[in-house]
Amino acid sequence: SGEQVMSGPPGIAPDRVEHAARILRAGGLVAFPTETVYGLGADAENVGAVERIFAVKGRPPTHPLIVHLGGGHQLSEWVAEVPDAARRVADRFWPGPVTLVLRRGRRVPHAVTGGVETVALRVPDHPVALAVLAAFGGGVAAPSANRFGSVSPTTAAHVRDGLGADVDYVLDGGSCAVGVESTIVDLTGAPTILRPGGVPREDLEHALGCSVSVRATSAVRVPGQHPSHYAPRARVVLVEPDQVLGHAEHLAARGRRVGVLVPPEFAADAGSRAAHRIIVVPHSTAQYARRLFGFLRDFDRHECEVIVTSVPAPDGLGLAIADRLRRASGPRT
Numbered sequence: 001s002g003e004q005v006m007s008g009p010p011g012i013a014p015d016r017v018e019h020a021a022r023i024l025r026a027g028g029l030v031a032f033p034t035e036t037v038y039g040l041g042a043d044a045e046n047v048g049a050v051e052r053i054f055a056v057k058g059r060p061p062t063h064p065l066i067v068h069l070g071g072g073h074q075l076s077e078w079v080a081e082v083p084d085a086a087r088r089v090a091d092r093f094w095p096g097p098v099t100l101v102l103r104r105g106r107r108v109p110h111a112v113t114g115g116v117e118t119v120a121l122r123v124p125d126h127p128v129a130l131a132v133l134a135a136f137g138g139g140v141a142a143p144s145a146n147r148f149g150s151v152s153p154t155t156a157a158h159v160r161d162g163l164g165a166d167v168d169y170v171l172d173g174g175s176c177a178v179g180v181e182s183t184i185v186d187l188t189g190a191p192t193i194l195r196p197g198g199v200p201r202e203d204l205e206h207a208l209g210c211s212v213s214v215r216a217t218s219a220v221r222v223p224g225q226h227p228s229h230y231a232p233r234a235r236v237v238l239v240e241p242d243q244v245l246g247h248a249e250h251l252a253a254r255g256r257r258v259g260v261l262v263p264p265e266f267a268a269d270a271g272s273r274a275a276h277r278i279i280v281v282p283h284s285t286a287q288y289a290r291r292l293f294g295f296l297r298d299f300d301r302h303e304c305e306v307i308v309t310s311v312p313a314p315d316g317l318g319l320a321i322a323d324r325l326r327r328a329s330g331p332r333t
């Protein structure tokens with residue numbers, strides 16, 4: 001557009017951002033980077049575009065979408081009311097990896113929420129996402145940019161591998177820094193985490209000055225009751241940390257192609273063990289979260305049939321990592 005140079009954060013091509021915003025305005029689908037995982041975005045107020053997200057993902061309409069906003073000041077436009085707790089969490093953590101579930105405002109179409117009377121909202125902490133949201137101006141409904149049930153994408157290449165030509169445009173913003181999805185906290189009543197994620201429960205409790213419960217269905221998994229999610233092709237087997245190497249060796253001896261995700265405290269023993277592929281978990285849970293989905297994809301690339309690992313301690317980001325591993329280990333449908 002003429003000699004006018006559009007301004008934007010350094011390193012972000014303004015023409016790409018403008019192109020993405022144009023596609024959103026036209027009802028198209030744009031995959032974009034966030035700090036957690038890549039999102040598959042559409043204009044939240046365009047019902048046809050929102051329905052296309054569900055079709056492309058192969059996702060049941062009963063799994064509602066998160067509406068992404070360009071700033072916390074827009075929150076009141078999308079909800080029936082902003083409780084004090086929501087204002088506190090938004091002020092403290094946005095832009096950032098926490099999603100608020102609040103009572104739905106009239107602006108939110110039923111297609112986004114699956115007909116429930118609440119809506120999930122967040123402001124992502126990624127310069128590309130924020131630039132697109134600013135250029136577009138409205139809310140962007142976006143699930144993770146993967147087919148339903150598979151491993152969430154943390155690079156633009158993962159998005160292209162998974163969704164291919166079904167997306168109108170993929171914005172490349174490099175690897176996602178957090179690597180697991182946002183923490184979803186329901187603030188319509190007593191604060192409840194519906195999905196552990198990038199903001200630890202302890203940090204929410206500190207900001208809110210009260211205890212925050214974790215909904216049992218995502219914290220406790222009873223074998224046989226939870227269909228798999230976030231799942232690689234390989235079967236995921238969870239055992240106690242001190243059993244990981246031994247169990248992997250046992251399966252390898254029976255001729256299975258085994259991948260092992262070794263707890264850091266057993267790294268020293270890993271080299272002497274038999275397995276098709278061995279990855280040692282990073283000591284830092286932030287590093288582990290960042291790389292978790294990449295590790296699962298790596299085992300698939302090496303055609304492992306089974307991945308043996310254990311869950312980390314459920315504090316800090318460990319809670320989100322444990323949740324994803326448990327879901328990945330669920331029975332396949």
Ligand code: TXA
Nearest residue numbers: 036038039063064065066101118119120143144181182
């Ligand atoms: O980090 C993230 O949250 C990423 C990035 C792209 O922002 N998004 C993401 O979206 O993980 P998705 O669709 O894969 O997961 C959204 C979750 C779903 O499990 C959905 O059921 C839940 O949010 N959700 C959405 N609206 C809800 C609502 N009103 N009440 C309860 N849960 C809701």
Ligand code: MG
Nearest residue numbers: 143144145152
């Ligand atoms: Mg998802």
